[in-house]
Amino acid sequence: MSSLAQFTQQKLQHKSILAMTHVVYGYPTVDESLAWMTRLLEEGVDFIEVQFPFSDPVADGPSIVAACHQALGQELNVDTCLTQLGALAKNFPESRIVLMSYLNPMYRFGLKKLAKRAAEENICGLILPDLPIEAAQEYRQACHDKGIDPIWLVTPATPKERLAMLAKQAEGFLYCVARSGVTGQSCHQNKTPNTELDSYLAEIKQHTNTPLGVGFGLRNKGQIDALLGKAEIAILGSALLDAYNQGGQDAGIKLIKSLFD
Amino acid sequence: MQSNNGFYGQFGGSYIPEILFASQQQILRAFEEAKQDPSFLAELNQQWQEFSGRPTPLTFCANLTEYFGGARIYLKREDLNHSGAHKMNNVIGQGLLVKRMGKKRVIAETGAGQHGIATALVAARLGLECTIYMGAKDIERQYPNVFWMKQLGAEVVPVTTGAQTLRDALDEALRDWSSSHEESHYLIGTSCGCAPFPEMVAFFQSVIGNEVREQSVAQFGKFPDRLYACVGGGSNACGLFLPFVNDKEVAMVGVEAGGKGLALGEHSIRLSHNLGAPGIAQGFATMFLQDDHGQLQETHSIAAGLDYVGVSPIIAHLAETKRIEMTYAMDQDVVNACTLLLKKEGIIPALESSHALAGAFKDAAKLGKDQHIVINLSGRGDKDIFNVAKAVEDDTFPAFLQSYLASYPIREQGE
DSSP: OOHHHHHHHHHTTTOSSEEEEEEETTSSOHHHHHHHHHHHHHTTOSEEEEEOOOSOOTTOOHHHHHHHHHHTTSOOOHHHHHHHHHHHHHHOTTSEEEEEOOHHHHHHHOHHHHHHHHHHTTOOEEEOTTOOGGGOHHHHHHHHHHTOEEEOEEOTTSOHHHHHHHHHHOOSOEEEEOSSSSSSSOSSOOOSOOOOHHHHHHHHHTTOOSOEEEESSOOSHHHHHTTTTTOSEEEEOHHHHHHHHHHHHHHHHHHHHHHHO | OOOBTTEETTEEOOOOOGGGHHHHHHHHHHHHHHTTOHHHHHHHHHHIIIIIOOSOOEEEOHHHHHHHOSSEEEEEEGGGSTTSBTHHHHHHHHHHHHHHHTOOEEEEEESSSHHHHHHHHHHHHHTOEEEEEEEHHHHHHTHHHHHHHHHTTOEEEEEOSTTSSHHHHHHHHHHHHHHHTTTEEEOOOSSOSSTTHHHHHHHHHTHHHHHHHHHHHHHHSSOOSEEEEEOSSSHHHHHHHGGGTTOTTSEEEEEEEEETOSSTTSOBOSSGGGOSEEEEETTEEEEEOBOTTSOBOOOOOSSGGGOOSSOOHHHHHHHHTTSSEEEEEEHHHHHHHHHHHHHHHOOOBOHHHHHHHHHHHHHHTTSOTTOEEEEEEOBBSGGGHHHHHHHTTOSHHHHHHHHHHHTSOOOOTTO
C-alpha cells in the first residue's frame, strides 16, 4: 500500500470522510495562494490539491478557468511552485499535498524531473487529467521510481472493463468524477443522465481497495453525507473557489466547516 | 495517410480527459467502419456532388501566368463549394457519420466562421441540433457569417475567455462535449484534436487532392510540379497534399500566417523558423506556439481562420520529415496577393487562401515556364469584405457603412 493510501487509512480511524480542498496556485497572486494554502492546513484539512495553472484547462469549468487565466498574468514556474509547496508540506506533516495540472506545462518541465522534484518536496501524488494511462508508461515508471502516486480518474462514462482496469491500477487514491462534464457549475447544460453514484462507486469498490476520492459538482452537505461509507475522500474544488471569491478565506473556511464538521 | 495508432511520428495521439474516452472510441469505431462501407461512401459522394457542387474546377490563370512570366498557375477552386469553402467536404462526411452513430446534436468551433457556416448548413440539411462556439473577437471580425449561422438555426455562443479567438472556442467546445457526449458529436473543423479526428478530417478533405490528380493529368498531362496551400489548422493543406504524398516529384508548400511580425503574439507561425515547440494540448501532440513554461501563447493573423496556436499533427510530421516545405506570408503580402488575383483573374479569394497565393507568387517568376503549380483556393472572400476594405484603405466603404447604418431601423433595447 502506498504511503498516500496508508495516510488515508490512518486518518479514517478518526474521521468518517476526508476533505481534499483545491487551490489554484498563483490565484489571485502567488503569495495570496500560498497564504490560503497555509490557512487551510492550519485548519486541519486532510489534503490540498494544488492546481498549477495551464492556459487551456479543458476539464475545468468557468470558476477554475477564470482563476487559472488570472494567475497566468504572473509568470509562474513549476520548480518554484514545487519548492514552495515543499516548505508547506514540511510544516504541516499531518496533511498531504498533491499537485494537479495539465500535461503541457509538466511535459515542458519534464515528467521524470517532475517525479523527482515532487519526491524531494514531499508532494506525494500527481494528477494529470489529460494524460491517459495508455500513454503514460514512462511517467508511471518515473513516479514508481520516486515513490510518487500517479492519480487516475474514472467517470460515470468510463466503460466497465476500463473502469475495472483503472481501479486495479489505482495508486494513492482513485479520483472518481461524480458526473459528466467539467468541474464546478458548468455553463453547459448537463443533459446526460447521471449514472447512479452509489452503484457507480460500488462497482469501482469491487475492483480495488485503494481509497476513492469523489469530486466534480460537490457543493452541499447532503452530497458529502451521501458519500459516507462509499468513498474515503470528498474533493471540494469550484465551490470552495466560489466561496473564496465571494468572501475571502473566512468564507472558504466556513464552507468547509459546514460540509465536514 | 494512415496513422500509427493515432500517431504521425511524434505527433498526434489521444490526450483527452477520461470523460471523453468512450465517446472517442465510438467515433474511432464508426469512422473505421464507415470508410470501408460502400454505401456510406456512395452517400458521401452523392452529397458532395448534389449539395456542395463537386467536383470543383481546376482553373488556369492565364493573366497571372503572363504577369509573372514563370510557372503556369492553376487554382483548385474550393471557393466554389456550397458555403464558399473547402470546409464543406469534411462537414458533410462527419454529418453523415453523426447520423450513422445515432446522435442528434453537433457542436463545432469556428474561427473565420466558414466551418461554423458549413456545420450549420449540414445540420439544417440532416436535421441535427447545432451549437457553434466562436471567439468574441472573431465574431466581431466575421459577423456576416454569424448572421447566417443564426438564420440557419444554429445557436452561436460567443467565447469571452482568453484571447477570444479560435483556440478559446475550441477549449469551450471540448468542455461542452465533456458535458453532452452521449447525445452530441464534436464536429471538429480541421485536422487537429485527438485521434481519429486528424485522420478523419484529412480523409474527407482528400477529395481535393484526388480531384487535382485527375484534373491535372486531363488538363496538362501530368501531376503538378508544386502545390501550395495555406496552413492554419491544416485541413485544406492535408486535403490537397495527402493524395500526392508518395509522388516524390510533386513538391508541396505550406504557407503559415506571418501576421504583423515575428514577435510572439503577432503571428501564427508554428512550423517555419522553429517558432513553435512540441507540446501536448487540446487532445493531441503537435507543434504549438508556447512559452518556456508550456503555456500556449496568443496568435495573430489578418485571416481569422489561420489564427490558431497549434497545427495538424499530419502537417507537423510532414514538415518534420521535410516532405513539405513550410513558409509564411505577412499580412500586407496577403492583402497584395488578394488584390492581384482580383484584378488579374476576376476571382475574390478568402484572406486565408490569399496566404497560399502570396507564397506561390513569391516563387512563380523564379520557376521555369514548363513548371505547373496548383494553389488551393480554399475559400472565397465575400466574408472578408470589411477587413479587405480596411486593409486597402478604401475611402468610400466607411461612408457606405455609415449611410447604411443611418437607414437601419435600430430598435431600443427591451422593445
